[in-house]
Amino acid sequence: DTGVSQDPRHxxxxxxxxxxxxxDPISEHNRLYWYRxxxxxxxxFLTYFQNEAQLEKSRLLSDRFSAERPKGSFSTxxxxxxxxxxxxxxxxxxxxxxxxxxxxxxxxxxxxTVV
Amino acid sequence: xxxxxxxxxxxxxxxxxANLPCNHSTISGNEYVYWYRQIHSQGPQYIIHGLKNNETxxxxxxxxxxxxxxSTLILPHATLRDTAVYYCIASARGGSNYKxxxxxxxxxxxxx
Numbered sequence: 001d002t003g004v005s006q007d008p009r010h011x012x013x014x015x016x017x018x019x020x021x022x023x024d025p026i027s028e029h030n031r032l033y034w035y036r037x038x039x040x041x042x043x044x045f046l047t048y049f050q051n052e053a054q055l056e057k058s059r060l061l062s063d064r065f066s067a068e069r070p071k072g073s074f075s076t077x078x079x080x081x082x083x084x085x086x087x088x089x090x091x092x093x094x095x096x097x098x099x100x101x102x103x104x105x106x107x108x109x110x111x112x113t114v115v
Numbered sequence: 116x117x118x119x120x121x122x123x124x125x126x127x128x129x130x131x132x133a134n135l136p137c138n139h140s141t142i143s144g145n146e147y148v149y150w151y152r153q154i155h156s157q158g159p160q161y162i163i164h165g166l167k168n169n170e171t172x173x174x175x176x177x178x179x180x181x182x183x184x185x186s187t188l189i190l191p192h193a194t195l196r197d198t199a200v201y202y203c204i205a206s207a208r209g210g211s212n213y214k215x216x217x218x219x220x221x222x223x224x225x226x227x
Contacts, residue, residue: 031213035217041219042218043215045214045215045216089156093158093159095213103161104161104215105161106151106158106159106160106161109156109158
């Protein structure tokens, strides 16, 4: 499978615990995005990287959230001190930005349930 | 990204064409129209995009009006597996602001 890969697909955690999600983008894609989606809503943009540089962060990305893409390949999204309001699906996407850019492709998402 | 307006829900009979409308009256000249769909509990799936001309691929056709203020996604022969939420997004392609802003989309239900 050469699509965007996310791990784990499902995570149940207790409030206050830290969780980390991993995303492997499509090979050679230099842009990587994180979105969050809650029930009944469309995906909401959180942040994106071009190579290893984090170029934009949404106001939705509170101080408890941190995303990294250390070598410009895979990325991690960590949520510290989880709260019940963090329960959502976290989506990763990637694209190849060349000149006028390219199509953004999404992974299958990582479901987080905070109990 | 320009705001888009879509109906909340639509029904279609299996085997018939599904025509999903989208209004984007404030679209800028450099903004493309993108369509994605999301089947329950899965990530969004890219369908098609266009700027001015009508586009067709193996999944669907995209018809954009001449003034670019609206568009229609056409699934020529809808199947039960096409039941999903369909998102219409207007966004500039490329550049530092290239990201997608999703609305609530249209829930298309294909009935047997």
